[in-house]
Amino acid sequence: MxxxxxxxxxxxxxxxxxxxxxxxxxxxxxxxxxxxxxxxxxxxxxxxxxxxxxxxxxxxxxxxxxxxxxxxxxxxxxxxxxxxxxxxxxxxxxxxxxxxxxxxxxxxxxxxxxxxxxxxxxxxxxxxAWSAVAASLSSRLHWANKRRAEFVACPAPVRVGRVLAEITGRYGVRTAEGWDLDVSLTQAEIASLAGVALATFEKALQLLHRAGLVRRQYRRIVVDDLEGLALFGGSDLRNPYQYGMGDADVAQS
Missing domain, CATH: 2.60.120.10 (Jelly Rolls)
Known part of the structure; x- marks a missing residue:
């Protein structure tokens, strides 16, 4: 062409x-x-x-x-x-x-x-064009700084919820079963993006499942309630027991 x-x-x-x-x-x-x-x-x-x-x-x-x-x-x-x-x-x-x-x-x-x-x-x-490149790099740096702050300030389940909501919101595919997070990412990769250990990620995923927000299917994650997941990611951090986040086995990375 x-x-x-x-x-x-x-x-x-x-x-x-x-x-x-x-x-x-x-x-x-x-x-x-x-x-x-x-x-x-x-x-x-x-x-x-x-x-x-x-x-x-x-x-x-x-x-x-x-x-x-x-x-x-x-x-x-x-x-x-x-x-x-x-x-x-x-x-x-x-x-x-x-x-x-x-x-x-x-x-x-x-x-x-x-x-x-x-x-x-x-x-x-x-x-x-230089301005567009600079704005794109600045946005990426802002995102990285925000994520770094979350590593210190947010409980592990909140970080997991925010990452899943962000990925699903931009790259998820809406199906009859829910939002399909089918982007060839392993659980270990998503865990690393959220800054948590794999075992912690799995516990956080169980918590999100009990809340009716996500579920696991063969080799992929389906988000049942994207709006609820976004709200979970913005949970009131003054109340660590909201959604069970105060539980010792899921609160920390």
Whole structure:
């Protein structure tokens, strides 16, 4: 497909407001989407590797990916999920450093692969695009700071509830049975995102199940009450016994 036509066609799609593409004006977004090469990846394929030299960025046109790091203790830690309209790998490119994390597809993914020089030249010519990139990075940093504060201030079940509500709200699929959290994440990965041990995550999940909010099916989690789950995540922390959160076996990570 002609790159100009492809950029014009992609520009007509609605993009999440929180994504990089959603933050750009229509004119800038169309020009940005004309850059690079279209690439398709299958599910569970690693598309960025931690420690490698960074020579390009990826714009996620369709699909869901997970960002995680390998630790010195051997257990990978999930940092977050990215979806349509998000930019991947820009921090390493802009800083001139090796990749700081791995990126793996959860589903089949369509991306635009843009070389580092292309990206930098485009940003230099388009201050509005720089502003969108800066806003996207700032939002990500704000989210990380909020999550870090929650590690200290919130009981483990609340952290689990908030993470599940966030993931489901953005990436869940509504079915006749409820909200299907089918993004190829293991319980250990979701636990790491919430900052809790796997055993603690399982206890918190049991508490959420008793509250009628979620249930486990084979290799996946179904959210029965997304609104209730969001309310649970905003529970009154002055009352640790709300929903049974004061129980010794579920209160701490």
């Amino acid at each position: 002609d790159e100009t036509k492809e950029g014009r066609d992609l520009n007509q799609k609605p993009w999440p407001a929180s994504s990089l593409l959603g933050r750009m004006s229509g004119r800038v977004r169309e020009a940005f989407l004309e850059l690079g090469t279209a690439v398709t990846y299958g599910a569970r394929q690693k598309i960025i590797r931690q420690g490698e030299e960074s020579h390009h960025v990826l714009v996620l046109v369709d699909g869901i990916v997970k960002v995680f790091v390998e630790t010195e203790f051997g257990s990978p830690v999930l940092l977050g999920l990215r979806g349509r309209g998000d930019l991947l790998g820009e921090m390493s490119v802009l800083e001139g450093r090796p990749r700081s994390a791995n990126v793996m597809t959860c589903t089949a993914a369509h991306v635009k692969l843009i070389k580092s020089a292309q990206l930098k030249n485009f940003l230099d010519r388009n201050p509005d």
